[in-house]
Amino acid sequence: MTALEKYQRLEAAALWREGPQAQRRDVIISIGEATITIADLKDQPLTHWSIAALTRANPGALPALYHPDGDPEETLELAADEAQMIDALEQLRSAVARRRPHRGRLRMSIIGGFAAGILALGLFWLPGALKGHALSVLPQVKRDEIGARLFAEVQGLTGAPCVTPGGTRALSLLSARVTPEGRRAPELHVVRSGLRESLHLPGNILILGRAVVEGYEDPEIPAGFVVAEMQRAHARDPMDRLLDEAGIGAVLRLLTTGSLAPETLSDHARSLLSAEPVDIGPAALLEGFQAAGIQSRPYAFARDITGETVLPLIEGDPYPSGAPEPVMRDADWLRLQAICGG
Incomplete structure (x- = not known):
């Protein structure tokens, strides 16, 4: 250009x-x-x-x-x-x-301000470099917008998130409780079906399956799932995963128009719900539990009741004598467990 x-x-x-x-x-x-x-x-x-x-x-x-x-x-x-x-x-x-696409057409432009800039740098044929550039210049407001659109696609597969006044408040309290000072607390949701554990979307949206809040008696266990998902998002930007799966065409569209095609988001929603949670090492998990101020042992035994595959999380528990403060009050925990109607 x-x-x-x-x-x-x-x-x-x-x-x-x-x-x-x-x-x-x-x-x-x-x-x-x-x-x-x-x-x-x-x-x-x-x-x-x-x-x-x-x-x-x-x-x-x-x-x-x-x-x-x-x-x-x-x-x-x-x-x-x-x-x-x-x-x-x-x-x-x-x-x-x-150079923006005309309304109603599903096409991607390979020219425009951003694409030309990347071409000038000689990076057009390097998808990794092009994706990295897109991630570096994407404003937070656009990440939030894409995350909201992707969440709408997820809801088409899982149903609307569970909502009750007390349960929704308990989710907010849980999010604030496990978020380290200085970091943005995730927007937590619980869905009825289609998700066994957890996933993270761009825009700091974190979704839990209902079994995570209904299947355990200790609130430190769902708190542990939240911490683990936050550490996954910290290890790899959810937007990076989306663009990696979508391909260079979607990256160019994002750089040129600031948006992604509906098909890209619907495909990614299906991919997220069908994939197993990405494994992260015990060191990263323990770092997250330490920062969140909760024990790692309850979460570890929830993942493996024998403790054999999660021994580092059990032995390395940063708070073996108990968390510095409770995850939430009993009343809030009961409301959270009932957020999907029991």
């Missing part, structure tokens, strides 16, 4: 606000080969925005106000005297828009 090549490494001063409660900061922005880099005045990168997901909040008005697609609370403001940068961003946005 000649527009991209023309404006690569163009820089301008701007005001950046990370969120509605944050102060506006003086920054320097530059155009790269697929992203806009936002750096502080010491040239330390603060964040990267995808050119394909760039939206202007006030077309034709000055100062120009931009935000990532779907996330209007993070803003970038360019004054009228940065006309060259404003013109460059508008040219790039127009170029990407011309």
Whole structure:
């Protein structure tokens, strides 16, 4: 894309606000080969925005106000005297828009802002590198959107998640209880059928089969399943797994349009539900249990009542005398066990 090549490494001063409660900061922005880099005045990168997901909040008005697609609370403001940068961003946005697929057609484009940038780098024939680039520039808001769409496909196979006022609250308490400080707590759901244990979707959505909450008497066991699934997601980004299964065509579509075809998501939903949980080593599991503040032994015996195949989790329990604090109150545990109607 000649527009991209023309404006690569163009820089301008701007005001950046990370969120509605944050102060506006003086920054320097530059155009790269697929992203806009936002750096502080010491040239330390603060964040990267995808050119394909760039939206202007006030077309034709000055100062120009931009935000990532779907996330209007993070803003970038360019004054009228940065006309060259404003013109460059508008040219790039127009170029990407011309290459978006027409509504109703199931086709993928191999040209556009991101694909051209990757071609310029000589990575078009390297699927692994192309996928890695897609993962690095994909905004969190897009990950959340894709995760929600994928969850809808999963529900087509498992049925809607179980919901009761008390059970839903208990799930939220469980999620917060096992999430280490500083990390984003997963959005927990329980489904009635189609899932034996657990799985993790992009957007930090974690799903449990009803047997995980109904089949045990100790709340530390479902807590252990949650911790194990969080460690799987930490070891391998669920978005990476999706793109790996979908192939290079889906990666190019994501880079060009910021979305994935419905067929890609439905195929991946079936794949996730039919696959066995990915095995992770005891060291990673014990690290997760330590950070979550729960015992590993209850989970270990739930996986193997003889203890033979899970001996490292039993012997390496970070809290052999009991967790520092209960996973949840008895009343909340009973509500959680009844979330699918008993």
